[in-house]
Amino acid sequence: MLFRYNYYSVPAAYTGQVVRLEADTSLLRIYADQTLLTVHELASGQGQYVSRDDHAPSYKPRRQPSYYRQQVAQLGQHAEELLAQVEQNPTRNWTHVAKGLLHLAKEYSAEVVDQACQRAMQYGSLSFASIRQICQQGLYRTDTTLALPPSGLGGYQHELSLYDQLTRVN
Numbered sequence: 001m002l003f004r005y006n007y008y009s010v011p012a013a014y015t016g017q018v019v020r021l022e023a024d025t026s027l028l029r030i031y032a033d034q035t036l037l038t039v040h041e042l043a044s045g046q047g048q049y050v051s052r053d054d055h056a057p058s059y060k061p062r063r064q065p066s067y068y069r070q071q072v073a074q075l076g077q078h079a080e081e082l083l084a085q086v087e088q089n090p091t092r093n094w095t096h097v098a099k100g101l102l103h104l105a106k107e108y109s110a111e112v113v114d115q116a117c118q119r120a121m122q123y124g125s126l127s128f129a130s131i132r133q134i135c136q137q138g139l140y141r142t143d144t145t146l147a148l149p150p151s152g153l154g155g156y157q158h159e160l161s162l163y164d165q166l167t168r169v170n
Contacts, residue, residue, distance in 0.1 A: 003028055006043040009051035012058075049093060068098035075105055076114025078121065086126050100128035108135050115140035 001008045003021055010019060010030055020031040023042065030037045040050045053062050073080040079101055086094040104113050116134040120126060134140055 001030060004042070005046035006048045006050060008038075008040045008043075009049075009055040010037055011055050045090065047093060065095070068095055068102075072098050072101055075101060075110045076117070078114045078118035079110075082117040082121050082126060082131075085121065089126070092126070097126070097128045101131065104132060104135055112140055 001010055001019065001021070003023070008028055008030065014032055014037055017032060019037065022029040022031070026042055028040045028042055030040075038052065038055070040052075043050050056062050069080075069083065072083045083094060083098055083101070086092050086097045101113055101117070104116075108116075112135060113131070116131045116139070119134050119140055120131050
């Protein structure tokens, strides 16, 4: 259930059904017809997921954060480091990034996903979409030792061929 840019859970049996929301300054109440389904504290910020374990369907067990950290660590040092950086950013849902990395590891080797994470971190792009694109385009093979232009130059006082090197697939 999306409300004020945050996501709130409802019992699994009510997924996809029309519900009524009532909110005050601190609580969100969710109703189906006249039946109160659940009450959540309003999340601060945006992009937050507020859920209760008893709302999950029985076939989908809820995993602890430690599970995702351990699984991503098996992909490699860079994947583990990227996830740690994503966790530090409160506007990102790090479990979605972790799940995405694990999904990529079904299609690509752990080494490829780890190299893609290294490249993503090198360019400060920590989104799952960026990592997936790096894997799809084979950019993990690109030389990661290329130097970025010095900062403070306004982006105009360096060799423009650098852009060709950054986007070229070897």
